[in-house]
Amino acid sequence: MTAATTEPRVLASGTLDGLSALVTGAGSGIGRAVTQRLVQLGAHVTGLGRHEDSLKETGDLLDGPGGYDHRVCDVRDTEAAAAALVEVGESRGLGLLVNNAGGQFFAKALDISVNGWNSVLDLNLTSIFHLTKAAHPYLARTHGSVVNLSLSGVERGGMGMAHSIAARAGVLGLTRTLALEWATDGIRINCVGPGTVLTHALNDEASDHVLGNLVHKATPMQRPTPTADVAELVAFLASPAGALMTGQLLQIDGGAHLGAGLHMLPEAYR
Numbered sequence: 001m002t003a004a005t006t007e008p009r010v011l012a013s014g015t016l017d018g019l020s021a022l023v024t025g026a027g028s029g030i031g032r033a034v035t036q037r038l039v040q041l042g043a044h045v046t047g048l049g050r051h052e053d054s055l056k057e058t059g060d061l062l063d064g065p066g067g068y069d070h071r072v073c074d075v076r077d078t079e080a081a082a083a084a085l086v087e088v089g090e091s092r093g094l095g096l097l098v099n100n101a102g103g104q105f106f107a108k109a110l111d112i113s114v115n116g117w118n119s120v121l122d123l124n125l126t127s128i129f130h131l132t133k134a135a136h137p138y139l140a141r142t143h144g145s146v147v148n149l150s151l152s153g154v155e156r157g158g159m160g161m162a163h164s165i166a167a168r169a170g171v172l173g174l175t176r177t178l179a180l181e182w183a184t185d186g187i188r189i190n191c192v193g194p195g196t197v198l199t200h201a202l203n204d205e206a207s208d209h210v211l212g213n214l215v216h217k218a219t220p221m222q223r224p225t226p227t228a229d230v231a232e233l234v235a236f237l238a239s240p241a242g243a244l245m246t247g248q249l250l251q252i253d254g255g256a257h258l259g260a261g262l263h264m265l266p267e268a269y270r
């Protein structure tokens with residue numbers, strides 16, 4: 001078996017025993033894979049999302065010693081999301097918040113309306129600020145951590161994603177600032193930036209042509225990022241091995257952040 005196909009599971013079973021985690025967007029894609037891995041490693045995960053059926057399906061697919069429950073909630077409703085988090089924090093404590101819910105539509109900047117801009121900023125930046133702030137007292141008690149799902153190339157820019165890149169750059173600034181402000185509270189906060197992850201959501205948003213070019217031309221290693229690789233990295237950051245990791249952006253992208261990026265696909269984004 002080559003390194004390219006080896007299962008990325010390197011953390012020992014029991015690594016996250018007793019950890020209470022909240023994962024937003026746990027009903028599909030990366031959020032589901034993160035939930036599965038955390039539960040395998042012994043954590044209890046509360047999954048948040050807007051659709052009960054997909055959150056339930058995540059629960060049905062779990063296989064591990066940890067536990068799982070879910071709350072239906074739109075993270076853009078910042079009061080409802082904070083209330084769900086407080087409920088978790090009060091009932092079982094909180095050692096990990098994974099801000100994974102996110103996304104955007106692909107459009108050139110000139111075609112993004114005020115409403116379109118606001119909807120993407122609300123989802124990918126504002127909701128994260130409020131939920132993370134609500135988590136502070138619980139994370140301070142457990143010396144816990146936050147992982148924010150970001151994007152490969154967030155420090156560079158990306159065609160067709162002005163709103164999303166701006167929001168994620170904001171999250172990176174927030175991450176680095178909270179890493180400083182909360183360090184003495186024992187709370188760590190990091191960003192994980194995947195490259196192209198072939199989830200259903202991305203397949204729906206991008207054409208086959210764009211997807212093929214993202215993987216084969218914009219990614220030096222010419223491989224998509226498996227959800228399991230992202231999940232292992234999130235689990236590592238939550239584990240004792242990540243105890244001194246804070247304020248980081250870890251791009252797990254086959255080198256995509258070093259490459260030419262989306263501007264090589266003008267036919268798709270202009």
Ligand SMILES: CCCCCCCCC/C=C/C(=O)SCCNC(=O)CCNC(=O)[C@H](O)C(C)(C)COP(=O)(O)OP(=O)(O)OC[C@H]1O[C@@H](n2cnc3c(N)ncnc32)[C@H](O)[C@@H]1OP(=O)(O)O
Nearest residue numbers: 103104105107113115116119195196201202218256261262
């Ligand atoms: C280098 C390689 C490294 C690799 C780099 C990595 C490459 C892949 C990067 C990322 C991959 C992923 O994120 S994959 C995950 C993808 N999943 C998604 O993106 C799905 C999530 N998307 C959404 O949920 C929605 O699109 C979301 C953004 C939140 C908006 O939801 P809302 O319910 O608020 O949306 P609506 O009410 O329908 O619309 C709000 C406004 O947005 C406008 N709007 C909606 N779609 C629009 C469109 N296509 N073009 C213009 N405008 C649009 C509408 O017209 C409205 O504006 P008005 O008309 O003015 O009212």
Ligand SMILES: NC(=O)C1=CN([C@@H]2O[C@H](COP(=O)(O)OP(=O)(O)OC[C@H]3O[C@@H](n4cnc5c(N)ncnc54)[C@H](OP(=O)(O)O)[C@@H]3O)[C@@H](O)[C@H]2O)C=CC1
Nearest residue numbers: 025028029030049050051074075101102103196197199201
């Ligand atoms: N796929 C990719 O190539 C990449 C993805 N990313 C980022 O990783 C994260 C996960 O992506 P991916 O798994 O592909 O996407 P998915 O669309 O599969 O997952 C997003 C999840 O978030 C939930 N969600 C969306 N909006 C809201 C909301 N307003 N409130 C609560 N939950 C919400 C969705 O569930 P529901 O609809 O039920 O609410 C869904 O389960 C996103 O932030 C994405 O932008 C980053 C780099 C690359």
